[in-house]
Amino acid sequence: MNSFPKLVFFALAVIHMIFSPLYAFQSTDLISEHSFTEGIEGPAVDKAGDIFAVNFKEQGTIGKIDREGNGEVFIRLPEGSIGNGIRFDKDHNMFVADYAGHKVYRLKNGSKTPEVWAEEIAMNQPNDLAISDDGFIYLSDPNWAENTGNIWVVTPSGKVHLLEANMGTTNGIEVSPDGKLLYVNESVQRKVWKYDILKDGTISNKRLFFSFEDHGLDGMRCDIEGNLYITRYDKGTVVMISPKGVLLKEILLQGKKPSNIAFGGKDGRDGYVTMADRGCIEVIRISHPGSYYSKVH
DSSP states (O other), rough: TTTOOOOHHHHHHHHHHHHSSEEOOOOOEOTTTEEEHHHHHHHEEEETTTEEEEESSSEEEEEEEEETTTTEEEHHHHHTEEEEEEEEOOOOEEEEETTTTTTTEEEEOOOOOOEEEETTOOOOOOOEEEOOOTEEEEEEEETTTTTTEEHHHEESSEEEEEEEEESSSSEEEOOTTSOOOEEEEETTTTTEEEEOOTTOOOEEEEEEEEEOSSSSSEEEBTTTTOEEEEEEETEEEEEEETSSSSSEEEEEEESSSSEEEEEEEESHHHHHHHHTTTTTTEEEEEOBHHHHHHHHO
């Protein structure tokens, strides 16, 4: 008898989440579970619409998946290297953050040969990266053991400079569509910071953009309107936050550990979410085309 009210309450709560404007069940699988290892990360979409992510079948690889979900090993990184974040620049060169080797690889447009673009032994483990239209690469650099982190920048000539040290566990990182702002989140501290990007690629005017009360933060990307999509690790959602810092939507996923997101598809509105607990990529629909998509199509 006492369990009946609890069941009713649970059912009403689920119905509320489904029909609430903040929540939406939209996730489908692009590729089957466990196609990737639990280290799946760094989704990025090239001009042709193919999706790339690290650790396909085994650690140290980069997988290539088409929009129909057909996957293959694209390349194997050099021995000892394990990729994390992947991004393409406006010239369609691929950059890969190697968290095991303290470096960033570049694969020139059309090449399958990774070359060391930047290396800094003082890095903890370059985790994710974002690229400005001017060719500056911004790197998050967490130290998980101590719950700290740094931000680095790699200049268009490949020089590495430390922008800020002794932060929280820096993880997701993104440049706004107009190139004026840098967003960096701290996973353990559950905060998102916003900076102004100066003409020389450095950053200033740090301020708190958004703060969460629970669950971790991982990768994030902007759409063309400047809305920020953040993967909520261990919560199993992607949140959409406006440029003014207003939570607009929370999209529920099938898995609980989304590690990153990238935008693509025929109209740029497919969000490809890498799932660490499921070893696959889930697809959600978003409100506007992704920022990078709009610049290469």
